[in-house]
Amino acid sequence: MSDQSVDLSAEKYEKHREAGEILAQVRTETAERVEVGVSHLEIAEFAEDRIRELGGKPAFPVNISIDEEAAHATPSIDDESTFGEDMVNLDIGVQIDGWLADTAVTVDLSGHDDLAEASAEALDAALEVVEPGVETGKIGAEIESVIDGYGYNPVVNLSGHGLAHYEQHTEPNIPNRAVSQGIELQVGDVVAIEPFATDGSGKVREGAEEEIFSLEREASVRDRTARKALDQITDEFRTLPFATRWLDSSRPEMALRRLKMKNIIHGYPVLKEEEGFLVSQKEHSVIVTEDGCEVFTK
Numbered sequence: 001m002s003d004q005s006v007d008l009s010a011e012k013y014e015k016h017r018e019a020g021e022i023l024a025q026v027r028t029e030t031a032e033r034v035e036v037g038v039s040h041l042e043i044a045e046f047a048e049d050r051i052r053e054l055g056g057k058p059a060f061p062v063n064i065s066i067d068e069e070a071a072h073a074t075p076s077i078d079d080e081s082t083f084g085e086d087m088v089n090l091d092i093g094v095q096i097d098g099w100l101a102d103t104a105v106t107v108d109l110s111g112h113d114d115l116a117e118a119s120a121e122a123l124d125a126a127l128e129v130v131e132p133g134v135e136t137g138k139i140g141a142e143i144e145s146v147i148d149g150y151g152y153n154p155v156v157n158l159s160g161h162g163l164a165h166y167e168q169h170t171e172p173n174i175p176n177r178a179v180s181q182g183i184e185l186q187v188g189d190v191v192a193i194e195p196f197a198t199d200g201s202g203k204v205r206e207g208a209e210e211e212i213f214s215l216e217r218e219a220s221v222r223d224r225t226a227r228k229a230l231d232q233i234t235d236e237f238r239t240l241p242f243a244t245r246w247l248d249s250s251r252p253e254m255a256l257r258r259l260k261m262k263n264i265i266h267g268y269p270v271l272k273e274e275e276g277f278l279v280s281q282k283e284h285s286v287i288v289t290e291d292g293c294e295v296f297t298k
Contacts, residue, residue: 013190016100016163016190020285023051023093023094023101023103026050026051030043030050030092034090037083039082041081044074056096059240065281067086068276068277068279070198070273071270072268072269072271075245086110089106098166102283102285103285106120112278118150118152121146122176122195125142130191131293133185135182135183136183138178139160144176153198154177154195154197154198155196158194158196160283162191171183176195193283195282196280212267215239219264221264226258283297
């Protein structure tokens with residue numbers, strides 16, 4: 001695809017930017033509310049409601065990952081968890097007509113400022129090298145180099161990703177370490193870059209908890225509760241991730257269990273650092289431009 005053929009003022013890019021503008025404001029307002037004693041559910045609902053008030057829709061449930069958790073943690077319907085002296089990662093997304101923006105920030109209440117700085121500085125370094133023709137492996141090398149310099153490890157089995165229409169994770173993958181085989185970025189690519197740093201070995205594994213799901217395929221179901229849930233999922237969320245607590249059902253867990261048994265939906269288990277060490281995260285979404293990139297979640 002030649003540079004000339006991409007119109008960066010096209011409607012889809014404007015919708016990404018609009019989503020990003022809402023998201024930047026919500027990220028700031030939400031992060032300011034995270035303090036010891038505050039409820040996880042209150043923070044998630046504040047962010048999701050604020051997105052709607054500002055004219056967007058959540059692209060996925062607000063992820064609130066604590067300490068060794070890296071991704072896919074969101075409060076349950078009647079969650080009573082509150083923040084302690086934790087390392088808190090907030091990962092928030094906004095969509096406008098299916099065009100996405102994705103961002104994350106660490107709010108450190110645990111006294112490990114260095115670890116939070118490592119992922120933030122790694123993101124800055126990665127953004128510096130984004131331009132047409134750069135290989136994703138080079139972006140990963142920048143991330144790894146900064147995190148190594150702090151004496152920590154990047155989380156190697158998590159990566160940044162492309163953002164497509166109603167698709168939160170698509171090609172290309174943006175690794176968090178140097179890899180020899182990468183994909184060349186092109187003008188008009190929309191990607192989320194998200195370094196994760198840890199004082200552990202640098203790998204995450206799946207935990208047992210699952211509160212986030214997305215539609216795998218459409219199918220008919222006999223059970224009335226499951227059918228009602230499926231109607232809401234296909235109408236409201238389409239292929240984007242949703243939370244159990246978003247369903248207008250008196251028995252959402254049962255409905256989801258039935259849909260999962262039929263492989264109509266799949267779940268996202270919480271991802272945790274495999275040895276139980278802390279994880280920090282920082283993420284921005286960018287549009288690749290002719291001379292670099294436009295960070296539209298700043």
